[in-house]
Amino acid sequence: MNTSFRTADLHRDQSVGANSRVSDDHHAGLWSGLVGRVDAVVAAASADPDSEGRQLRDGLLDFLHGDVLAHLRTEEQILYSGAREAGLDALVTALELDHRFLMKLVTDIERSENVLQIAVAGRALVTLVGLRIEKEETVLIPAMQAVGVEVSDLLDGMVVAMATNYDSHFTYL
Numbered sequence: 001m002n003t004s005f006r007t008a009d010l011h012r013d014q015s016v017g018a019n020s021r022v023s024d025d026h027h028a029g030l031w032s033g034l035v036g037r038v039d040a041v042v043a044a045a046s047a048d049p050d051s052e053g054r055q056l057r058d059g060l061l062d063f064l065h066g067d068v069l070a071h072l073r074t075e076e077q078i079l080y081s082g083a084r085e086a087g088l089d090a091l092v093t094a095l096e097l098d099h100r101f102l103m104k105l106v107t108d109i110e111r112s113e114n115v116l117q118i119a120v121a122g123r124a125l126v127t128l129v130g131l132r133i134e135k136e137e138t139v140l141i142p143a144m145q146a147v148g149v150e151v152s153d154l155l156d157g158m159v160v161a162m163a164t165n166y167d168s169h170f171t172y173l
Helices: 003-012 018-047 054-085 089-111 115-146 151-166
Strands: none
Touching: 018 054, 018 115, 054 089, 054 115, 054 151, 089 115, 115 151
């Protein structure tokens, strides 16, 4: 997923609404942090696939636990709850499946024995996060808007909750 392209598309498409732009900007920060860290792991794996990559793994895991997983938990508590209340259970269930697989990939990174294993799991994680962001921004948020949910209020609540509950961890808010 090319996040800068998505941001440009959202700014041109006024039917999407300002709250999707807020979501996209927030996701862009998360996306950028994740891709940068995984790219560093992939570069290290290219140079020496058998190295342990402990420092790179620890840096990636710190970001995953401090930013990505906290983001996912907050999303589930606020955005997905709002979608369920609006009767969008099937969409939420699909996104929750993504979240569970993301958690499995984090566990795979934690258990990795070398930088190549970290890189493989990291690339899968980047792909899944990109797809999940795309689903949320192009399917879930518009569906919520279509049934009258004040998505901007939920997104504002997410930012407040993340800043309040995880302010020492979030690097992109």
